[in-house]
Amino acid sequence: MTEPMTEPTAPLLRVAGLRKSFGTNLVLDGLDLDVAEHSCVVLIGSSGSGKSTLLRAVDLLEEVDDGVIELRGVDLADPWVDANAARARMGMVFQAYNLFPHMSVLANVALAPRLVHGRTKDEAESAAVAILERVGLGDKVTAYPDHLSGGQQQRAAIARALVNGPELLLLDEVTSALDPELVGEVLDLLAELRTEGTTMLVATHEMGFARQAADLVCFLDGGRVLESGPPEQVLGAPEQPRTREFLARLHA
Numbered sequence: 001m002t003e004p005m006t007e008p009t010a011p012l013l014r015v016a017g018l019r020k021s022f023g024t025n026l027v028l029d030g031l032d033l034d035v036a037e038h039s040c041v042v043l044i045g046s047s048g049s050g051k052s053t054l055l056r057a058v059d060l061l062e063e064v065d066d067g068v069i070e071l072r073g074v075d076l077a078d079p080w081v082d083a084n085a086a087r088a089r090m091g092m093v094f095q096a097y098n099l100f101p102h103m104s105v106l107a108n109v110a111l112a113p114r115l116v117h118g119r120t121k122d123e124a125e126s127a128a129v130a131i132l133e134r135v136g137l138g139d140k141v142t143a144y145p146d147h148l149s150g151g152q153q154q155r156a157a158i159a160r161a162l163v164n165g166p167e168l169l170l171l172d173e174v175t176s177a178l179d180p181e182l183v184g185e186v187l188d189l190l191a192e193l194r195t196e197g198t199t200m201l202v203a204t205h206e207m208g209f210a211r212q213a214a215d216l217v218c219f220l221d222g223g224r225v226l227e228s229g230p231p232e233q234v235l236g237a238p239e240q241p242r243t244r245e246f247l248a249r250l251h252a
């Protein structure tokens with residue numbers, strides 16, 4: 001008996017042939033990448049390899065020169081696609097937390113549900129409280145950002161990105177600005193979100209996180225994904241890790 005044909009599941013995010021130059025600096029050179037729903041894809045690569053540019057392009061913050069960015073099969077570059085509506089389906093967190101200093105943590109997190117999704121003040125605030133509790137900041141809702149540690153501010157920024165239930169979470173070096181002792185609490189939160197099935201595309205230099213949480217590690221070099229696979233394949237065994245420099249030489 002022949003097996004019934006099943007359609008392969010389309011990725012949540014498909015990036016194909018993405019090209020982007022800044023002047024004469026070719027940063028993305030026909031980059032291809034898929035992110036399956038409920039997976040965590042980690043981007044690694046040396047400084048300047050284009051990780052941030054890729055994330056910003058996916059979030060439609062950076063205009064690209066060519067290529068396709070599809071979210072659930074819809075090309076976000078199509079002129080008829082409303083960029084703000086597309087962006088509202090994603091959450092992005094940056095290295096700098098970018099919280100408004102004159103607003104409480106609650107007001108920071110409740111802002112997008114009100115402005116972007118048109119929810120009432122009560123609805124927005126109860127969604128904000130729930131997600132702040134989820135990230136362990138239930139006792140900080142009335143605090144102002146400068147009264148929080150860097151790790152707490154970054155967790156508030158993650159809450160802000162999550163409050164509208166994004167289909168895809170984009171994380172750009174979210175621990176790079178933190179003191180070393182605060183990195184763990186943020187990475188632990190991301191690992192929990194990954195376990196809960198949040199779809200994530202993460203640029204990081206934290207190889208421990210990549211090993212622990214990634215379903216797929218993508219090594220960027222020369223504007224493309226030069227190697228991708230499970231963490232052990234790309235990063236090597238924990239007792240015999242491959243370095244980024246080694247990977248770069250391998251593909252030079």
Ligand SMILES: Nc1ncnc2c1ncn2[C@@H]1O[C@H](COP(=O)(O)OP(=O)(O)OP(=O)(O)O)[C@@H](O)[C@H]1O
Nearest residue numbers: 022025027045046047048049050051052053054173
């Ligand atoms: N707005 C911009 N204008 C001009 N050049 C830019 C701009 N943004 C990025 N670049 C350049 O594009 C290249 C890729 O930068 P990008 O920030 O994407 O790299 P990255 O891999 O995220 O680096 P890092 O690990 O240091 O964050 C760099 O050469 C950078 O100088």
